[in-house]
Amino acid sequence: MSAVAAPTAVRAPRGRTGLAAVVVACGASVLAYALQAMGLSGERPDNVVVYAVAFTGFAVAGWYAIRRFAHAADPVLYPTAVLLGGLGLAMLYRLMVDRGHPEFAAEQAVWLVVGLASFVLALVVIRDVRQLDAYTYTIGLAGLILLLLPIVPGVGTEINGAKLWVNLGVVTFQPAEAGRILIVIFLASYLSQRREMLAAGVGRLGLPRPKDLGPLILAWGASLVVLFLERDMGASLLLFGVFVVMVWVATGRWSYLVLGLALFAIGAYIGYLAFSHVQVRVDAWLHAMDPKVVADQGYQLAQGWFALATGGMVGTGLGQGSPTLIPYVGSDFILAAFGEELGMLGVAALLLLYLVLVGRGLRIAVERTDGFEKLLAVGLTTLLGLQVFVIAGGVLRLIPLTGVPLPLVSYGGTSRVATAIVLALLVRTSAGPWFRARRERSAPTEEQADG
């Protein structure tokens, strides 16, 4: 835990730059919205001003909320997230209008606002992330319950061969999205308390005491349960990846990383042997372009590749391609839609935005001095970064496709709220406790900016 003091004093002037970044992100998002509408219909959309005002209004309101409740927050995370959300929404409008269901995109706009509200609410409620450190086991247990909830008979709903949905009558949601965040908080808390024990080991073999290992084995078991009973490869991969990374960062021992990866490889292999739908996915991944499966099991992957290849370097232009040929293009395959219409440059820009989020998240981890805060930032960042890699790698056919949403961009309500919470926790971690923010707010130059 080498000390890099949080340079709070230096951060103060970030305010105006941050607002400028938010406005630029809004401008790019509104431009994308206008371009997709023009690309589709050839006419300037008449509601673009309303859209611009509403989008910018909400985004700037969110920025002021950060200034108010997390004054010294990282200035990059929020504008980057606004841009990703705005580009994603423009693309969803483009896709859903093309499919004749603009109301689905409007629904996602509402979810984006709900996500923003959750973000602000989380900042207000969690005034100091270290509060969370006090409820290690409560949070861990809650996370476990949410992860396993879909298995409970009568609660879980199976969609596309995976039981990840819980039907609450009005909405179906994926409790695993929330469960994962709670598990990350639990691991950050648990590992920050026990990291010396786990790193040092006792006895001749240098193994940690079973008492210290117990909860970790439980977390590993949970990810296997997710894999086997809920048949959700993507969620399992994320959970396990985050788990292994956090243990490794906490202990500094490579053996955990190697052991963890070996365990996952074994689990994945058993999963491949045991489940036909896993075999189908692996086969589709390997042979998507094979003439025998290209119109069948390989159809979605092949169409994704066709969209990307048709887009080429600069893309067809927003609204000018045919991304709706891809099944589930709005959720799993939205990256391919960007690839077709904005080209390699568009995809690269999108991935770079995520890399910026990851970079800022890890920077926050380095800057914090508290072990829990460090591990929390690492865990949340890894969760976000791995999710992007899993779905982007799946669409690009680097790895077998597992259906996880592209954070902030894909269609999906639960995912938006979950990502908003992850970002809120990172922002709160970067800003430090709220009471410190209140003290700093008394500086006269900042008073004006706060309006």
Added chain:
Amino acid sequence: MDRQIRRLGIAFVALFAVLFAQVAYVQVVAADRIANQPANAARQIRAEYAVERGQILAADIKTVLATSVPNKDPDSPYLFVRQYPMGELFGQLTGYYSQIYGRTGLEQAMNPYLAGTAPEFTTQNLTDIIFGRARRGGTVVTTLDANLQRVAREAMGDLQGAVVAIDPTNGDVLAMYSNPGFDPQPLSSGTPAQIQDAWRRVTSDPDTPLVAHAFQDLYLPGSTFKTVTASAALEHGWGPEKEWPNPHHLELDGTDEHIENFGDEFCNGGSKTVTMAQAFESSCNVTFAEIGMRLKAQRMAGQAQAYGFCRTEPTVSPACQDETIPFVLPWEVGHFPDASYFDNNEAALARSAIGLDNDLTNPLHLALIASAIANDGTMYAPRLVTEVRDGTTGQPIKTFGPDEFSHPLTADSARQLRAMMVSVVDSGTGTAARIGGTVVAGKTGTATNGENTPPNAWFTSFAPAGPGQTARIAVAVIVLDGGDLGNEATGGQVAAPIAKQVMEAYLG
């Protein structure tokens, strides 16, 4: 922990680098290969039909052979539909442009220009994108004379076969009509079911209208090939007045076959000797078989190659690999065996000298040969497209000049051969091609067509052919299976009148 966090950062950068590399591979490196897969047909077709495809015009720049009009069906994914106002008249030349069966003819050959994807369009496309204008393909201007094409169709009437008219001075294809042809319209627009239905009809037709008799089929040239044999003799220094023995039959050494004149007639009244000019006028097989054998295989094959005939090895394969005379459309150039084929096989050489055995040609190639003779020995490759124009401004984007192919004979030889061909029309087998007030040069051909099928009737010609006149049109005609005269048909009776009508119409 900070060390691990930094390492984690590096690991993430590495993971994303792998993503970037894969993006570059799929979207740039392998993009064309992936996007052109047949399974991506839906995108390929939508992209094509989103462009207002350029027009194909006749040489007058007014007559529209193919054009794109906005699709009236708002639910169709295709913004434009292709129309062919002239129906089947130019079908085999424009080809079709089908959502299901792809492209043929000029639609295929000129596709990058018609679709506006050729490199010449890059600047225009960029400005179109900047100003938000719809992309528009280029206009293809052809050499075709719509009136002459109509005359050719009327002259053919119900007869199966083909007519090709060439401008000898530059190789321009003035008219090229085959009967039967096909109308590209039903193959290019309509519902998928309608298109499939039209496809079934055209592909199940036993007369194969999708294959143009004029340039995509090959036939025995028969006596029209004597123009090539005569060229070889003249080039060798054996003039038109050189006397040749004139037997009734020519026994072929080493076989029990013989060569006889058409209808087993005596040549030149049965005189003891005959000149090449006299033999040419009456189309005496025996004389030209004799000339071919005396010239020997090397000279015969060399002359054929100079005229663009593709070398074949009939004992190995009937196919031909050489690229000889270039043409914008896929076509079959004539065949003549490699000299080695005639080693110890004089009989084959004798038959080849009179356009039988393994000689093959079609009206387009024959018209090009006539053009070379008409044009003082300079042979042009056929030209069908003269230029591509910007679809909006009409400014020329690319021009295609005349393409000189070879010099198969000297100007002197050409003049001598021209005179020989003029006497064919004046007083020989081709008198049906006479035009009052115009000197016409020609050569008939009547090629056997298997045991029980009537012969194919040929005529190859050009005009005006008086001494010192510049020939303006060369016409070759084939009428399949004897036309309306059946077994009694000759090139002079059946094919020559068709060539005459076309030349007369063109020369006015």
